Amino acid sequence: MKKIAVCPGSFDPVTLGHLDIITRGAKVFDRVIVAVLNNQNKQPLFTVEERLELLREATKELDNVEVDSFGGLLIDYVQEKKAQTIIRGLRAVSDFEYEMQVASINKKLGPEVETFFMMTNNHYSYLSSSIVKEAARYHSDVSDLVPENVAIALKEKFSKGI
Structure with a gap:
């Protein structure tokens, strides 16, 4: 049986800290689904579609x-899934x-699902x-905090006066 894990988050935007967790998770599990939360109660900088595209590029x-x-x-x-x-x-x-x-309520609602906690790399412990x-x-300059495609997207967003 394949070990499938879901790595959820808003990823608005994806950071190198997120990528560290995703990359390390991909070494532990056969398949990792990075799941972008579409939360109607928040006003994200990037649309869900933009976040999906940024993540796909960063994890290609x-x-x-x-x-x-x-x-x-x-x-x-x-x-x-x-x-x-x-x-x-x-x-x-x-x-x-x-x-x-959150893990406790998830365990109550889905007892067959485990939560796997990973400590972030110390280089990214301050990063959000x-x-x-x-x-x-x-x-x-945030180029050392996010993937290159995200740094470009951020620059474009904020050059439009958002």
């Missing part, structure tokens, strides 16, 4: 990684309490999409 070298989107409950999506595992990255101890709550967007908004 990873043969066992696919990129998709979902709305609704994560556990429903995971079960639909017949995945056994959810991959979640942890940057700091402060992430753990929230992630443990919010920090990247804030820096890019003020025209800082």
Whole structure:
């Protein structure tokens, strides 16, 4: 049986920290589905379609990684994809309490699904999409924080005065 994992997130935008978790997850699991959350309650910088395209470009070298989107409950999506595992990255101890709550409700709703926590690489422990967007908004160089295609997309977004 193939080991299938879902790595969910908003990825607005994808950072090198995200890619670190995705790449390492791809070494552990036979197939990793990077799932972009379509959350109607948030106002993302990039549309779902843009995030999907940025992620596909950033992960194109990873043969066992696919990129998709979902709305609704994560556990429903995971079960639909017949995945056994959810991959979640942890940057700091402060992430753990929230992630443990989410993992607990997912376990209650889908007892057959495990949550696999991965500590982020120390190089990226401070990194978040919010920090990247804030820096890019003020025209800082974020090329060492995000994949090249994302740095270009951020520059284009913020040059339009968004």
